[in-house]
Amino acid sequence: MSDCVTIALDAMGGDRAPGMVVKGAEIALQRHPDTRFLLFGAEQKVRPLLAKVPRLAGAVTVQHTDEVVADDAKPSVALRTSRQTSMRLAIEAVADGRANGVVSAGNTGALMGIAKFVLKMLPGIDRPAIASLFPTRRGESVMLDLGANVECDEENLIQFALMGDVFARTVLGLMEPTVGLLNVGSEDMKGNDAVRGASARLRSTVSPIHFYGFVEGDDIAAGTVDVVVTDGFTGNVAVKTAEGTAKLFGEFLEATFRHSLSARIGYLFARGALRKLRMRSDPRRYNGAIFLGLGGIAVKSHGSTDAFGFANAIGVAVDMKVNGVLDKIRVELARVSQAPFAPEPAL
């Protein structure tokens, strides 16, 4: 029981919910057999799905609710009217200790707003950020914010840098991760006030962060730094642009192998290696973005993902818990907030 991790699932969030949530939980259970699930959603929809997967059914407790946060609900409205929604109930299960983390593929803004309200912020952090790992030439890096904060000031960016640094230390296991600020050029004068101001402070010799400087869009895939820090507008566009480009390239590649008889034969020989490439660049592998800065583990899945992608998002929450990432972030934040260079103290 002590090794058991319990994940609260918003069964009704996402384009293909609740089907992909249930199937995703089943896949996740195969990978993490000690996981238990609290499933929040419409019983009449969820029960028949669970009946088909008896092995999962034994690891699941269903809590019924008919209410769902609409995909187009404003975060403020969702927060006020969410009391009985599957999303809110799943988040509250984390707050009251019944679950170790929550995963939802629902409305991102609502999830962030409700999670912030229910789980509260970590000391020293004004706003949470959405962070995710992504594949690079050198392995994996982390980028934040991917959409929680459409507008960010200098102080927000610095807090993101701190959280990203701690996340890379704990999740990627790096001793001294490099941190870069996403900008339109590498020179000091480039960019807006927020990135220039944050850069000046991060360059300070008393900064606890190994600050690389400005990075540009092509540095993301190159893996120039371990942590890419940006505002939520730019980060959201960048990560979706990368996904879209990878998808297009994959389609071009498929068309290439249909191009001629010779190319078809070539495909037969290279099939095994190409399958590995497809797996390596499968965006579902990187599904599951973490809300950093909250007092609990909350993971956002892509709304359009399938069961395989949702299982990965569950895996992210399980890993966060198993590796004690949240506690490490708390400790690290306390440590860096002792440094002369620190986030603004919460007064």
Next chain:
Amino acid sequence: MSDCVTIALDAMGGDRAPGMVVKGAEIALQRHPDTRFLLFGAEQKVRPLLAKVPRLAGAVTVQHTDEVVADDAKPSVALRTSRQTSMRLAIEAVADGRANGVVSAGNTGALMGIAKFVLKMLPGIDRPAIASLFPTRRGESVMLDLGANVECDEENLIQFALMGDVFARTVLGLMEPTVGLLNVGSEDMKGNDAVRGASARLRSTVSPIHFYGFVEGDDIAAGTVDVVVTDGFTGNVAVKTAEGTAKLFGEFLEATFRHSLSARIGYLFARGALRKLRMRSDPRRYNGAIFLGLGGIAVKSHGSTDAFGFANAIGVAVDMKVNGVLDKIRVELARVSQAPFAPEPAL
């Protein structure tokens, strides 16, 4: 002589200048034999390069200057101190009618600042935007702004939409191009004030633009719309992110074919088709961004490009002139400015 297009080249701009400028001009001359070049730069460096390419030498007039705009010069400083630089002289050749367009791989901000000052803006346009074509699932689309304006308000975005619309009509030959605003979601409430305000006005029934609505990062490669409108910060990051992702995917693909003997054999069979794929996704093919909104043709090449990429940027300038794009933009802007929905009149 009447069909002759003269392009002014900043011989000293770009990481590999002046070598790649001279070689790029040679490649461009093969593609566009009626082109003539005015080359601005250090004669002692340029002359020996030209001596090696006699065919090009006959199509080139060199105008000597020792001064160069530094890569890290602030646009305002560059403008004040640029009088004798290769960049400034090349732009002035367009203003005084000796050249039909200018191409530079130098400092983007300086090029924009000087071009704006020397070539002036088109009526009804407050700020120029950097626009470029890019490959999509459906063919080609145009995106702007790619970095001229780090911060943009609602009015700027609307002017970019108008210019992008006209550009797609004239360069892509589309009767009714679709225009989308890049955002972090498709719902009305998403994004910042600038995109929400611009969207509301572009949705107006009297708008002369076929406005699709908000698009997201993955819509760029999907080709969801013909024209993607965004601020220069986001656009710059998005286009470089796409380039970096495509490059990484290409590297993964290469590694895939080295993966096993079977994969190597597969490569031999698929080689021809893969070469086509490589050409199709070669970012140099899309080198050459247009400064839209100026009273003259100015094309910015990537600073790190090679001769092949620079030749493409020259090709963009030649095409703009041959197809009379600038005049068409003038006419279209005058037409749309008659509409009830119009850019703010220049008072």
